Amino acid sequence: MRGFLMTASLALVLAGCNAADRAAVGNAAENAGAEIGNGAADIIEGAGNVLEDAGNAVTILPPSRDSWVGRWTGVEGTYLVVSKGAADGAYTLEMQYTLDDKGKFDGAATGDGISFTRPDGKHELRASDGDATGLKYLAGKKDCLKVKDGEGYCRD
Numbered sequence: 001m002r003g004f005l006m007t008a009s010l011a012l013v014l015a016g017c018n019a020a021d022r023a024a025v026g027n028a029a030e031n032a033g034a035e036i037g038n039g040a041a042d043i044i045e046g047a048g049n050v051l052e053d054a055g056n057a058v059t060i061l062p063p064s065r066d067s068w069v070g071r072w073t074g075v076e077g078t079y080l081v082v083s084k085g086a087a088d089g090a091y092t093l094e095m096q097y098t099l100d101d102k103g104k105f106d107g108a109a110t111g112d113g114i115s116f117t118r119p120d121g122k123h124e125l126r127a128s129d130g131d132a133t134g135l136k137y138l139a140g141k142k143d144c145l146k147v148k149d150g151e152g153y154c155r156d
Contacts, residue, residue: 061088061089062088062089062108062109062110063089063109063110063111064088064089064109065082065089065091065109065113065114066084068082068091068114068125068127068145069082069083069084069091070082070155071155072144072145072153072154072155073153073154073155073156074096074097074135074138074151074152074153074154075135075137075138076099076137077096077099078095078096078097078098078099078151078153079095079096079153080093080094080095080097080125080145080153081093081094081095082114082125082145085106085107089108089109090106090107090108090109091106091107091108091109091114092104092105092106092107093105093106093107093114093116093125095118095153097118097147097151101119101120103118103119105117105118107125110124112124112126113125113126113127113145123147123148124147125145125146125147126145126146127144127145127146128144128145128146128152129141129142129143129144130142130144130152130154132144132146132152133146133149133150133151133152133154134149134150134152135150135151135152138152138154141154141155143155
């Protein structure tokens with residue numbers, strides 16, 4: 001009987017230690033999981049703040065066509081005057097574009113030039129040379145702007 005009591009006592013002691021060890025390991029794992037969760041939340045919050053700050057700092061500017069500002073001469077009395085508008089990338093185009101048609105048109109800088117609309121439709125003013133305009137009077141000139149074939153303006 002004495003052997004049985006010792007064996008039972010030993011089993012009870014081992015079982016108690018094992019339960020305490022398991023509880024300690026479980027508590028440690030739970031605490032570690034909570035710390036990892038808190039750390040991850042801090043990282044995500046910090047990343048959100050960085051992205052928000054970066055979003056506030058990034059401004060996409062339209063292309064600049066400021067080098068085109070000024071007077072350009074076409075053929076037979078036609079001309080183009082490019083002026084800066086109130087906003088970045090905004091321009092005013094004053095033009096005599098045929099013998100009978102003239103006007104002022106609002107334009108916006110694009111990747112290729114300045115887009116604008118006038119009574120004969122939507123157009124895009126683009127950098128060119130005199131030969132590409134198709135106008136004999138402008139042939140050989142290098143610093144030009146072209147609206148369409150047969151309509152261009154150059155600086156002298």
